[in-house]
Amino acid sequence: MSTDTRLGRVRTELRSLLFLATPIIIAQLAHTAMGFVDTLMAGRVSPQDLAAVALGNSIWVPVFLLMTGILLATTSKVAQRFGAGEEAEIGPLVRQALWLALVVGGSAATLLWNAEFVLRVMNVEPSLIDPAMGYLRAVACGFPAVALYHVLRCCSDGLGHTRPSMVLGILGLLLNIPANYIFIYGKFGLPAMGGVGCGWATALVMIFMLIGMLVWVKWAPYYRNSALFARFDWPQWAVIKRLLSIGVPIGVAVFAESSIFAVIALLIGGLGATVVAGHQIALNFSSMVFMIPYSLAMAATVRVGQALGRGQPREARFAAGVSMGAALGYACVSASLMFLLREQIAQIYTPDKTVIAVAATLIVYAALFQFSDAIQVTAAGALRGYQDTRITMLLTLFAYWGIGLPVGYALGLSDLFGEPSGPSGLWQGLVVGLTCAAAMLTVRLARSARKRIRRTA
Secondary structure, eight states: OOHHHHHHHHHHHHHHHHHHHHHHHHHHHHHHHHHHHHHHHHHTTOHHHHHHHHHHHHHHHHHHHHHHHHHTHHHHHHHHHHHTTOGGGHHHHHHHHHHHHHHHHHHHHHHHHTTHHHHHHTTOOHHHHHHHHHHHHHHHTTHHHHHHHHHHHHHHHHTTOOHHHHHHHHHHHHHHHHHHHHHHHTOTTOOOOTHHHHHHHHHHHHHHHHHHHHHHHHHOGGGGGGTTTSSOOOOOHHHHHHHHHHHHHHHHHHHHHHHHHHHHHHHHGGGOHHHHHHHHHHHHHHHHHHHHHHHHHHHHHHHHHHHHHTTOHHHHHHHHHHHHHHHHHHHHHHHHHHHHTHHHHHHHHOOOHHHHHHHHHHHHHHHHHHHHHHHHHHHHHHHHHTTOOHHHHHHHHIIIIIIIHHHHHHHHTOSTTSSOOTHHHHHHHHHHHHHHHHHHHHHHHHHHHHHHHHHHO
8 A cells, every 4th residue: 555545544534533523522621611610600609619519529520430431332332333334223222221321320319319428438527518418419410311311422423423412512511600600699589509509500401411412313314214212112131231241341441540530639638738739730631631532532432333333344443543643643732732831731720839839740740641641541442442341441440550559659658669759659650550551452452453353354
C-alpha cells in the first residue's frame, strides 16, 4: 500500500471518529459543567451548603459511574449488530437492556437513599450529615430515569448517532441553572432548600433527559429499522446475563479508576487545608481535560464494534489504532499547555499563592500522565468494542490498586524510600499506575485484534 493511500485511510477514519466523538465531547463537557454550576450556586448560599453538595458528589458520582459503566455493554452489542446489518435484533436487545437499567438504577437509588452510614464511617461533621443526605436522596430520585436514558443513549451511539446526547446534554445544562435557582432559593411558592435544592434540580434534569431521548428515539427516522418499541418483552435472563457479563467488568474498571482519586483525596486530607485545596484544583482541571480522550474512547467502541459486525477485523484494528493515535496527539497538546500554563491554571481557581504553588506542582504530574491516561482509556474503549472486558477489568484493578496506590503511598506517606514527599509522591504513584495500565491494555488490545483476525481467516 502506498504512503498516499495509507494517509488517505487514516484521514478517512479520523474524520469518521471525530464525527462520532465531537457530540460526545460536548455532551460530557455539559455534564461536567452541571457539577460546576451546582458547586458555584451552592457555595453562594453558605459554606455548609457547599460542603453538603461536595460530600454528596463524592458518594453519588462513583455510584453513577459504576451504574453507567455496567450499561455501556449496550453500545458494543448494538454496534456489532448494526455493522452486521442485523438491525431487527437491536430492538429486542435494547428492551432487555432497559429492564437491566430499571434494576441497576433502582438498586443505585436505594444505595444512595441509605448512604448515611458511609458519611458516619467517613467521620463527617454531624451538622453536615442531614443536608448531605437530603441532597443524596433528592439525586437518588432521578437515578432510575438516568439509567433508562443511558441505555437509549448507548443504543443511539452504537447506531452511530451521537448528536442526541449532545443536544440533550446542552438542554439539560440550560435547565439545570434555573432549576437550581428555583429550588435553592425557594421560588414559585417552593421552600428555600439550599444545597438540597441542587439535588432536586439534578433529578429533574435526569428525568427531562429521559423524556427527551424517548421522544427523539420514537420519532427520528434512523431508529425505525431497530423497532425499539414495536412490542413489549418480559425480562429474559439469558440476554440480561450476557449484558452483565460484559457490563459488570466495565463498571468495576471505571469505578476503580474514579475511586482511587477519592482514596488519594482521603489520604491527603491529613496534610492540611492548603494541600487539599491544591490537590482539588489539579484533580478538577485534569478531570475536565480527561473528557476528550474519554469521548474518543466511546467513539472507538462504536467504530471497532461496527467493523467487527461487518466481518472486517483488520478494519477494526485500524480503527483502534487511529483512535489511540488521535488520543495521543491530543495528549501532546494538553500536556504541553498544562506544563507551560500550570500557574495560570491554578490562578483561575484561587488567589492564594501557597495553594497556587501546591496546585502548580501537582499539575506537572497531571501533565505527565496525559500520555498514559489517553492511551489506557482509548485502549479500554477499543477493547469494549471487542467485548473483551473481563481481562481489561483485572488489568485495570492491578495497575491502579496493586501498583499505583501502593507506590504512591510508599513515596508520599511512608519513609520507605526516604523522606515522605506528601501529595507529590501520591501523584507520582498515579503516573506509575496509569503508565502500567496503558502498557498492559495496549498489549491486550493487540492480542485481541490478532486473535479476531486469525479467527476470521
